[in-house]
Amino acid sequence: MSNELLNELTFFVLSIFVGIxxxxxxxxxxxxxxxxxxxxxxxxxxxGAIVIAAGASSPVNIILGLVAVTLATTNVVGGFVxxxxxxxMFKGRSAQRPSTPTKESTPTK
Amino acid sequence: xxxxxxxxxxxxxxxxILGLKQLSSPKGARNGNxxxxxGMVIALLATLPLLHFTTAGVIIIAIGVVIGxxxxxxxxxxxxxxxxxxxxxxxxxxxxGAAALVAVAELLSFGRHPAFAEAFPSVFSIVIGSISFAxxxxxxxxxxxxxxxxxxxxxxxxxxxxxxxxxxFGFVIAVLAVASIPFSFIxxxxxxxxxxxxxxxPIGGADMPVVISLLNAFTGLAVAASGFTLNNxxxxxxxxLVGASGSLLTKLMSDAMxxxxxxxxxxxxxxxxxxxxxxxxxxxxxxxxxxAEDIGTLLAYSQRVIIVPGYGLAVAQAQHAxxxxxxxxxxxxVEVTYAIHPxxxxxxxxxxxxxxxxxxxxxxLKEMDEVNDEFKNADVALIVGxxxxxxxxxRNAPGSPIYxxxxxxADQAKNIIFMKRSMRPGFxxxxxDLMYDPKTLMFFGDAKDSLTKLVNAVKAA
Numbered sequence: 001m002s003n004e005l006l007n008e009l010t011f012f013v014l015s016i017f018v019g020i021x022x023x024x025x026x027x028x029x030x031x032x033x034x035x036x037x038x039x040x041x042x043x044x045x046x047x048g049a050i051v052i053a054a055g056a057s058s059p060v061n062i063i064l065g066l067v068a069v070t071l072a073t074t075n076v077v078g079g080f081v082x083x084x085x086x087x088x089m090f091k092g093r094s095a096q097r098p099s100t101p102t103k104e105s106t107p108t109k
Numbered sequence: 110x111x112x113x114x115x116x117x118x119x120x121x122x123x124x125x126i127l128g129l130k131q132l133s134s135p136k137g138a139r140n141g142n143x144x145x146x147x148g149m150v151i152a153l154l155a156t157l158p159l160l161h162f163t164t165a166g167v168i169i170i171a172i173g174v175v176i177g178x179x180x181x182x183x184x185x186x187x188x189x190x191x192x193x194x195x196x197x198x199x200x201x202x203x204x205x206g207a208a209a210l211v212a213v214a215e216l217l218s219f220g221r222h223p224a225f226a227e228a229f230p231s232v233f234s235i236v237i238g239s240i241s242f243a244x245x246x247x248x249x250x251x252x253x254x255x256x257x258x259x260x261x262x263x264x265x266x267x268x269x270x271x272x273x274x275x276x277x278f279g280f281v282i283a284v285l286a287v288a289s290i291p292f293s294f295i296x297x298x299x300x301x302x303x304x305x306x307x308x309x310x311p312i313g314g315a316d317m318p319v320v321i322s323l324l325n326a327f328t329g330l331a332v333a334a335s336g337f338t339l340n341n342x343x344x345x346x347x348x349x350l351v352g353a354s355g356s357l358l359t360k361l362m363s364d365a366m367x368x369x370x371x372x373x374x375x376x377x378x379x380x381x382x383x384x385x386x387x388x389x390x391x392x393x394x395x396x397x398x399x400x401a402e403d404i405g406t407l408l409a410y411s412q413r414v415i416i417v418p419g420y421g422l423a424v425a426q427a428q429h430a431x432x433x434x435x436x437x438x439x440x441x442x443v444e445v446t447y448a449i450h451p452x453x454x455x456x457x458x459x460x461x462x463x464x465x466x467x468x469x470x471x472x473x474l475k476e477m478d479e480v481n482d483e484f485k486n487a488d489v490a491l492i493v494g495x496x497x498x499x500x501x502x503x504r505n506a507p508g509s510p511i512y513x514x515x516x517x518x519a520d521q522a523k524n525i526i527f528m529k530r531s532m533r534p535g536f537x538x539x540x541x542d543l544m545y546d547p548k549t550l551m552f553f554g555d556a557k558d559s560l561t562k563l564v565n566a567v568k569a570a
Contacts, residue, residue, distance in 0.1 A: 002226075005337075008337055008340070008342070011342060012345055015345070015350050015353065016349055016353040018350060019350040019351070019352065020354065022129045022350075023129055023130075023357060026133035026134075026358070026361065027133075028365055028457050030132065030138060031365070031456065031458045032193070032459055033458065034132050034133055035321070035322050036193075037132045038351045038355050039200055039201050039204070040145065040146070040200075041350065041351050042201075042204050042325070043149065045204055045207045045211060045335060046149075047153060047343055048207075048332070048341060048344050052339075053166055053170050053173065054160040054163070054166040054170065060217065061214055061217070064210050065169050065214065068207045068211050069169065069172075069207075070172075070173040070180075071177065071206050071207040072173075072177065072204065072207035073177025074200065075181070075204035075207060076149060077181030080149070081186060082184075082185035082188065083142045085190075086462055087142055
């Protein structure tokens with residue numbers, strides 16, 4: 001087994017533990033935003049898509065690269081924006097909490 | 110690889126971890142999302158200096174980024190809050206598709222006899238990425254109601270799916286051992302796409318959130334596998350983080366529904382028939398329905414009202430009307446709370462997001478465990494467009510597809526107002542005994558119109 005593969009496996013295994021540990025105490029109300037947030041993070045495949053697209057010269061590679069970059073960018077941009085939209089509303093609510101509870105104190109956008 | 114790039118990837122990985130950490134606490138969630146986005150930008154910028162661009166490469170990257178960014182930002186901005194679950198499914202699916210395509214391109218570049226350590230992760234990524242893509246698209250179609258939300262089953266379905274999986278396994282071995290057959294992975298990709306569709310078809314629309322979460326974890330793993338092929342640490346770490354946290358989240362979600370993951374994924378087999386038969390036996394029972402004036406008076410002279418919001422409220426955009434009704438009632442001294450089932454709406458936490466959007470005070474939102482004992486002291490349980498989450502068959506009908514799911518004890522309230530568009534069954538496709546309960550008054554119509562009528566009726570009472 002090459003040194004590089006060994007390094008990669010180490011990163012892989014440690015990341016599994018970190019991934020589990022880091023979200024183990026998430027309240028139910030945040031399940032949807034958290035899923036959406038992790039969804040945005042796997043948009044990192046855009047890095048991979050750019051790597052294969054950059055050196056493309058054959059028609060097959062050009063098509064593969066173009067489609068992969070388009071799909072991956074949609075994943076990244078859409079993922080982060082939609083998560084932010086969800087969380088924006090939580091912010092509105094907690095800002096409102098100290099003021100009179102039954103009245104509207106923050107306008108909805 | 111260049112040391113600076115490696116360091117930048119390390120910073121990006123730290124950003125992702127901190128982002129996830131913050132995303133799991135209500136206080137820092139929005140910040141967490143921002144930190145993760147910063148990590149993404151760092152990883153992307155760090156990658157660029159490493160590459161040797163061809164002219165075609167520059168052009169396709171520019172076109173792809175512009176198109177993708179336009180679709181992503183417009184899609185995410187324009188989508189209604191009620192349609193967010195299917196939007197997440199869509200974004201997840203395209204990520205899976207991208208991972209599969211990256212792996213295809215890499216596999217092609219390895220030539221005819223790639224080493225096992227290079228070929229294996231590519232093949233893995235192609236299979237898992239394709240399953241995630243196809244499965245997410247079916248989940249999207251189900252939630253968007255482009256196709257039926259009820260489970261689609263046929264005799265021998267598990268055998269067919271088993272054969273598909275076995276065929277994929279066979280092809281994986283073929284591609285790895287005899288990789289000199291060019292494009293043999295195309296059959297592999299097609300089979301994986303078919304399996305992705307076949308896997309999600311028998312799962313009911315109400316369970317889609319769990320499926321999307323699982324496919325989200327799949328995409329993470331596919332991305333990590335692509336990272337092994339490309340020898341890219343950023344992909345390995347970020348993909349694995351998503352794979353691991355996504356798997357845990359999937360388990361947490363099915364726990365919130367009181368079911369095992371296996372039951373969610375494979376529970377439809379053989380159960381829908383039993384459910385349908387049970388419904389058939391109950392035809393011809395009568396329901397009571399009330400007028401806006403009756404119900405308005407009942408509400409106005411109650412002491413405690415618990416509102417149970419469901420997806421019907423979300424679809425009708427009735428969250429503002431619900432808040433208005435609550436305010437009118439409170440002015441008359443009625444105590445109003447909202448009972449939020451963990452999977453109200455179509456995703457855990459979905460209803461909290463919607464009600465927060467309507468500026469419903471945080472104190473009035475109560476989670477299931479907190480509110481369930483209060484129903485017996487409530488004068489009215491006002492069910493607005495919810496159905497499965499108050500269906501008593503989850504408690505007392507072992508044949509029911511939702512048997513075992515924790516439900517809100519709305520049936521224990523002194524009066525039950527059931528606001529619904531029609532007598533049609535809920536998302537899980539099963540009848541609800543609560544509608545036939547003698548304490549129940551039905552109030553048919555669009556949730557928003559109905560609530561507005563009730564506001565006026567309460568004011569007049």
